[in-house]
Amino acid sequence: MFKAVGKRQLLSHAVEEEIEAAIRDGRLAVGDRLPSEMELCEQFGVSRTVMREALRMLSARRLVRIEKGRGIFVDTPSVASVSAPLELYLHLNRGTGQALDVVRARQIIEPPIAAEAARRHTAEDAERILANLDMLKACERPFEKLSKLDMEFHVLIAEATHNPLMPLLIHPIQQLMPKIKTGVYYAVSDAHEAAVTWHSAIVEAILNRDPEAAHERMARHLEIAEHHVRQLMAVEAESEVGG
Structure with a gap:
């Protein structure tokens, strides 16, 4: 399946790229078992040290799964593993205005998503959303837990x-929200009450299969979220001046 890699390349990365290419172009499908480590060493013409490093990098990226005593398998990608690089990029490139950038991006993306959820949700989806809402209503502290429930x-x-693309769009952005939302809960006294009120309204529209109402209520919810972020930024600015 594989050819020996060139000597001038960083070998472990070259092996990683070749195996990834085989997965991308369909020569290896999810669940397929790869040749043994020794067979891979022979095909690529590399040492076991190089092969193990390549497999370690592929495993870290959730492209392969190494099962002791069974072999090496093409792994099933998850939303978390696929969106992790974007989340890291957003985290490392955060700036003073990032919280506003995040909420404005959400204003573009999330209202249509709420409308589509109203059209396509199942009974199991409804059960999970209602359970989350119940936990949000019952929880007042710590703010970190509230923020996670909100996300x-x-x-x-x-x-x-x-639609499998929707979680991919939302997940990396939402990974930034717990820190932002925790700050909002500390700075805005009625933030929890507002979250419960608007989450309840959004859930009602979704369960009623009313996409227009779901879209409108999510949009309004995120307008209020922007207002809360601006309040947080004002409190932080005052603190910097005072400090």
């Missing part, structure tokens, strides 16, 4: 569209 709510709505 999960929006991810669940994306999953309820049953």
